[in-house]
Amino acid sequence: MNKDVSIKVCMGTGGIAAGGVEVMSTFEKALASVGIKAAVQKNCSMHKVGCRGFCARDVLVDVIIDGTKSTYQYIKPDMVERIVQEHVVGGAPIGDWLVTDDYHTFHDKQVKVVLSDCGEVDPEDIDSYLGRGGYEAVKKVLTTMTPQETIDVIKASGLRGRGGAGFPTAVKWDMAIKATGPKKYLICNADEGDPGAFMDRSVVEGNPHAVIEGMIIGAYAIGAPHGYVYIRAEYPLAVERLHLAIKQAKERGYLGKNILGKGLDFMIKVKLGAGAFVCGEETALIASIEGKRGQPKAKPPFPVQKGLWGYPTIINNVETLANVPYIIRKGASWYAAMGTEKSKGTKVFALTGKILNSGLIEVPMGIPLKEVIYDIGGGIENGKKLKAVQTGGPSGGCIPANMVDTTLDYESLSKVGSIMGSGGMVVLDETDCMVNVAKYFLQFTQSESCGKCIPCRVGTKRLLEILTRITEGKGREGDIELLESLAADVKTSSLCGLGQSAPNPVLSTIRYYRDEYEAHIYEKRCPAGVCKDLLSYSILEEFCKGCTACTRVCPAGAIIGEKKKPHKIIQDICIKCGACFETCKFKAIKKG
Amino acid sequence: MANLTINGKQIIVPDGVTILDAARRNDIYIPTLCDDPRLEPHGGCRLCLIQVKGMPRPVTACTTPVTEGMEIETTNEQIERQRRTIVELLLSDHPNDCMICDKAGDCTLQELAYFYDIRSNRFVGERRQYTKKDQNPFIERDMEKCILCGKCVRVCDEIQGLGAIDVAGRGFTAKVSPAFEKDLNCEFCGQCVSICPTGALMGKQSVGKGRQKDVKEVETVCTYCGCGCNVTLHVSRNEVVRVTSRPDTINEGWLCVKGRFGYSFINIPARLTTPLIKKDGKFVPASWDEALDLIAEKLGAIKEKHGPDAIGGLSSARCTNEENYLFQKFIRAGIGTNNVDHCARY
Ligand SMILES: Cc1cc2nc3c(=O)[nH]c(=O)nc-3n(C[C@H](O)[C@H](O)[C@H](O)COP(=O)(O)O)c2cc1C
Ligand code: SF4
Ligand code: SF4
Ligand code: SF4
Ligand code: FES
Numbered sequence: 021m022n023k024d025v026s027i028k029v030c031m032g033t034g035g036i037a038a039g040g041v042e043v044m045s046t047f048e049k050a051l052a053s054v055g056i057k058a059a060v061q062k063n064c065s066m067h068k069v070g071c072r073g074f075c076a077r078d079v080l081v082d083v084i085i086d087g088t089k090s091t092y093q094y095i096k097p098d099m100v101e102r103i104v105q106e107h108v109v110g111g112a113p114i115g116d117w118l119v120t121d122d123y124h125t126f127h128d129k130q131v132k133v134v135l136s137d138c139g140e141v142d143p144e145d146i147d148s149y150l151g152r153g154g155y156e157a158v159k160k161v162l163t164t165m166t167p168q169e170t171i172d173v174i175k176a177s178g179l180r181g182r183g184g185a186g187f188p189t190a191v192k193w194d195m196a197i198k199a200t201g202p203k204k205y206l207i208c209n210a211d212e213g214d215p216g217a218f219m220d221r222s223v224v225e226g227n228p229h230a231v232i233e234g235m236i237i238g239a240y241a242i243g244a245p246h247g248y249v250y251i252r253a254e255y256p257l258a259v260e261r262l263h264l265a266i267k268q269a270k271e272r273g274y275l276g277k278n279i280l281g282k283g284l285d286f287m288i289k290v291k292l293g294a295g296a297f298v299c300g301e302e303t304a305l306i307a308s309i310e311g312k313r314g315q316p317k318a319k320p321p322f323p324v325q326k327g328l329w330g331y332p333t334i335i336n337n338v339e340t341l342a343n344v345p346y347i348i349r350k351g352a353s354w355y356a357a358m359g360t361e362k363s364k365g366t367k368v369f370a371l372t373g374k375i376l377n378s379g380l381i382e383v384p385m386g387i388p389l390k391e392v393i394y395d396i397g398g399g400i401e402n403g404k405k406l407k408a409v410q411t412g413g414p415s416g417g418c419i420p421a422n423m424v425d426t427t428l429d430y431e432s433l434s435k436v437g438s439i440m441g442s443g444g445m446v447v448l449d450e451t452d453c454m455v456n457v458a459k460y461f462l463q464f465t466q467s468e469s470c471g472k473c474i475p476c477r478v479g480t481k482r483l484l485e486i487l488t489r490i491t492e493g494k495g496r497e498g499d500i501e502l503l504e505s506l507a508a509d510v511k512t513s514s515l516c517g518l519g520q521s522a523p524n525p526v527l528s529t530i531r532y533y534r535d536e537y538e539a540h541i542y543e544k545r546c547p548a549g550v551c552k553d554l555l556s557y558s559i560l561e562e563f564c565k566g567c568t569a570c571t572r573v574c575p576a577g578a579i580i581g582e583k584k585k586p587h588k589i590i591q592d593i594c595i596k597c598g599a600c601f602e603t604c605k606f607k608a609i610k611k612g
Numbered sequence: 613m614a615n616l617t618i619n620g621k622q623i624i625v626p627d628g629v630t631i632l633d634a635a636r637r638n639d640i641y642i643p644t645l646c647d648d649p650r651l652e653p654h655g656g657c658r659l660c661l662i663q664v665k666g667m668p669r670p671v672t673a674c675t676t677p678v679t680e681g682m683e684i685e686t687t688n689e690q691i692e693r694q695r696r697t698i699v700e701l702l703l704s705d706h707p708n709d710c711m712i713c714d715k716a717g718d719c720t721l722q723e724l725a726y727f728y729d730i731r732s733n734r735f736v737g738e739r740r741q742y743t744k745k746d747q748n749p750f751i752e753r754d755m756e757k758c759i760l761c762g763k764c765v766r767v768c769d770e771i772q773g774l775g776a777i778d779v780a781g782r783g784f785t786a787k788v789s790p791a792f793e794k795d796l797n798c799e800f801c802g803q804c805v806s807i808c809p810t811g812a813l814m815g816k817q818s819v820g821k822g823r824q825k826d827v828k829e830v831e832t833v834c835t836y837c838g839c840g841c842n843v844t845l846h847v848s849r850n851e852v853v854r855v856t857s858r859p860d861t862i863n864e865g866w867l868c869v870k871g872r873f874g875y876s877f878i879n880i881p882a883r884l885t886t887p888l889i890k891k892d893g894k895f896v897p898a899s900w901d902e903a904l905d906l907i908a909e910k911l912g913a914i915k916e917k918h919g920p921d922a923i924g925g926l927s928s929a930r931c932t933n934e935e936n937y938l939f940q941k942f943i944r945a946g947i948g949t950n951n952v953d954h955c956a957r958y
Contacts, residue, residue: 475697
């Protein structure tokens with residue numbers, strides 16, 4: 021038997037965390053051992069692939085035999101032997117371990133551009149990318165298009181920056197092509213500082229060559245001989261793969277001097293960031309590359325006028341750049357056919373929170389939020405009710421459940437008081453307290469404020485303090501109005517986008533959940549049952565069977581009572597951990 | 613030249629100046645905390661936010677260059693509300709001890725609090741509290757009073773070229789600090805002290821010696837070297853308690869460690885205040901007339917006996933140019949010899 025066997029093991033960060041490395045080495049060993057007997061080894065290849073989005077099901081493994089692909093989920097090393105024996109050797113896939121239907125619904129409504137090769141190519145092998153049409157766009161641009169024509173294609177595609185603000189990429193490039201001077205720089209922003217975001221990380225880990233190809237095209241378009249990727253040091257795998265990809269691209273003549281013999285010089289340096297959110301802001305990022313403290317500067321001058329080391333500089337997000345080769349290859353009208361009138365193409369989101377299928381998704385712009393939550397996301401975990409969806413991370417806002425018809429495009433999101441941002445999407449259910457959500461984001465922005473300007477450094481601190489006292493039951497009359505007034509001042513008077521958008525989570529939760537704030541302040545009650553200081557647990561005598569289960573789990577020894585008689589919680593001792601509530605089988609414990 | 617209007621008033625300013633510059637040239641007041649015309653614009657304190665017609669949000673006057681036809685509004689209800697909030701926020705994180713602060717009466721923050729009439733504060737909350745005091749010999753650093761305007765950091769980098777301090781950390785407790793939060797160990801030029809708008813940086817020798825309103829200012833020239841920096845001696849209760857320099861002087865207000873902090877000798881009891889003449893092996897105080905007569909007599913006698921070349925004169929770089937000129941004139945024309953020199957050479 022001489023089958024063409026290929027095994028693909030998910031080796032994104034999620035895959036590796038779930039044990040991808042061990043799964044892969046077990047496969048190698050198992051195949052080697054049967055290989056001697058069955059001689060399948062010859063045509064068998066093993067690939068590492070990057071993130072395929074469905075992180076909740078890792079480790080995901082594709083077994084492709086003569087072109088027929090079967091995908092396994094939740095694979096552990098001890099399962100490998102059986103797959104090799106029964107499927108690879110025996111030809112019969114193991115039905116129970118294959119991905120279930122929702123794996124397919126998870127993918128059905130997605131449209132993959134940026135992620136189209138993630139999970140398919142081996143990110144550590146340039147040939148794998150080349151085999152799927154990689155670097156064709158660079159060839160096309162260098163051999164058949166002028167820089168201006170290149171920009172025109174991007175303009176016609178309608179591509180807008182994916183780093184947060186949604187600024188049209190072609191307009192930016194147009195400004196750069198007009199800027200004159202001895203040097204220009206193109207920087208790829210891979211700082212990705214939003215808590216919970218892993219879009220850019222997955223792209224760099226899964227398909228670094230697409231980012232590099234996008235940069236080469238950008239460099240050609242604007243005439244920049246020098247490129248930087250600014251990437252956070254906390255992404256070691258992405259950094260490693262990026263270095264490797266740059267090395268390979270250089271060896272093949274896609275980077276360096278006289279690229280493809282077409283006279284273009286372009287080289288990329290990698291600069292590691294130390295993990296400061298504010299360093300994702302353009303002027304702070306530039307300062308950081310220059311070795312200064314990562315602190316924003318007032319604009320003008322804009323980076324395109326006076327950027328890195330004083331030269332005209334363009335900064336683009338990872339996802340923005342990764343879109344570029346596909347647009348060049350498939351054409352502007354193909355890209356512009358996706359999305360809405362003003363928001364074209366697709367957007368990658370990191371779908372997390374109380375959602376069944378969490379993971380990395382790519383959807384066409386303009387898709388209703390509803391479809392993302394219920395069709396792709398598979399609905400809310402544990403059969404709970406959707407409460408809101410938070411988009412845009414610490415700079416964004418909440419979309420309440422009754423507005424799930426909202427479509428995902430720049431305009432609609434800003435209309436409902438949120439933003440697209442870089443693609444964070446956190447699903448909240450009825451057990452999430454909105455004051456607490458606002459507090460969480462303010463904690464983040466406050467600790468990440470660079471401290472340069474007063475409204476942000478002190479203003480976010482005061483916003484956080486007010487939110488904290490509300491969740492602690494110490495809220496005062498007038499606090500909501502004080503929050504609104506301070507939030508408005510911080511928004512308008514802060515220097516950079518961090519401070520200007522930090523109050524958004526507060527304003528958006530007040531806008532839609534004012535009653536929840538009021539319950540905390542005036543009734544000293546947390547309707548979602550989250551804020552510990554506003555909670556108490558008590559035992560409903562009529563339901564308590566005296567089974568003593570709660571007594572045994574209470575870590576504080578706060579529950580007393582004789583066997584078979586109603587128990588009681590001593591409030592002074594109770595630490596409100598909720599262990600009894602989780603344990604009682606008779607619903608005798610009341611939370612509230 | 614650019615034509616613009618500020619608060620309806622038509623003005624003409626050179627191209628490229630900032631809106632703040634333009635306003636200052638025309639005596640239009642815009643509050644500032646982090647700006648100093650001698651330093652690069654910073655845009656940190658946000659007090660100078662003004663509204664330019666056609667711009668979506670207020671911009672900082674200190675960083676925004678003027679353009680032809682700009683219509684600027686430096687004050688309106690919203691702008692004043694924001695400024696007030698900013699001052700209130702600063703005060704909410706500031707020790708409330710103006711009554712014992714050396715800077716009182718000369719403090720920009722205090723002045724802003726006064727003009728914005730901030731009596732109570734909506735934002736009372738946690739204050740930064742630092743216990744460590746810096747053991748360096750010259751500069752008292754009270755970082756609880758620091759408003760992070762960044763002027764000290766910029767002056768040290770841009771003017772002094774040293775970069776001895778920078779902001780460290782993030783968030784509420786971001787702090788101006790020497791490397792690794794060690795004690796300050798720099799040139800001690802004190803430019804940072806001179807530029808700090810609050811009581812965060814003070815000369816150690818000045819603390820408790822009298823506030824600005826009790827001080828008599830005496831303009832003079834620094835005697836340490838031939839540069840001739842202009843200095844202002846601050847005299848309180850007949851004692852020099854502080855040395856500063858005005859920005860509109862030849863040295864633009866900058867001094868070195870000697871000029872700024874080397875003044876304690878003035879009040880030291882061992883300092884000579886009259887000439888001394890040695891009589892019977894002992895120095896005895898004398899009047900200037902007595903002393904000069906004695907010198908004239910002795911020099912005259914030496915010249916008579918040995919000729920003028922037996923005499924030489926050495927003077928000091930710590931004298932002014934005029935004094936040194938007169939001295940060489942005296943030696944050359946008065947005594948009649950070319951034996952004259954001083955540490956910086958004629
Ligand atoms: C506080 C702050 C953090 C930011 N972080 C990022 C980031 O992590 N990645 C990113 O691409 N853009 C980030 N941005 C946006 C960038 O400043 C910039 O607009 C973007 O990189 C431009 O690329 P684009 O036009 O391709 O979107 C951030 C902005 C702010 C104000
Ligand atoms: S808004 Fe915040 S992060 Fe931005 S410059 Fe001001 S202090 Fe720094
Ligand atoms: S005294 Fe001079 S050298 Fe020292 S920190 Fe201040 S400005 Fe810098
Ligand atoms: S010490 Fe003074 S000059 Fe330096 S940042 Fe603080 S307030 Fe500004
Ligand atoms: S003076 Fe303009 S921001 Fe401080």
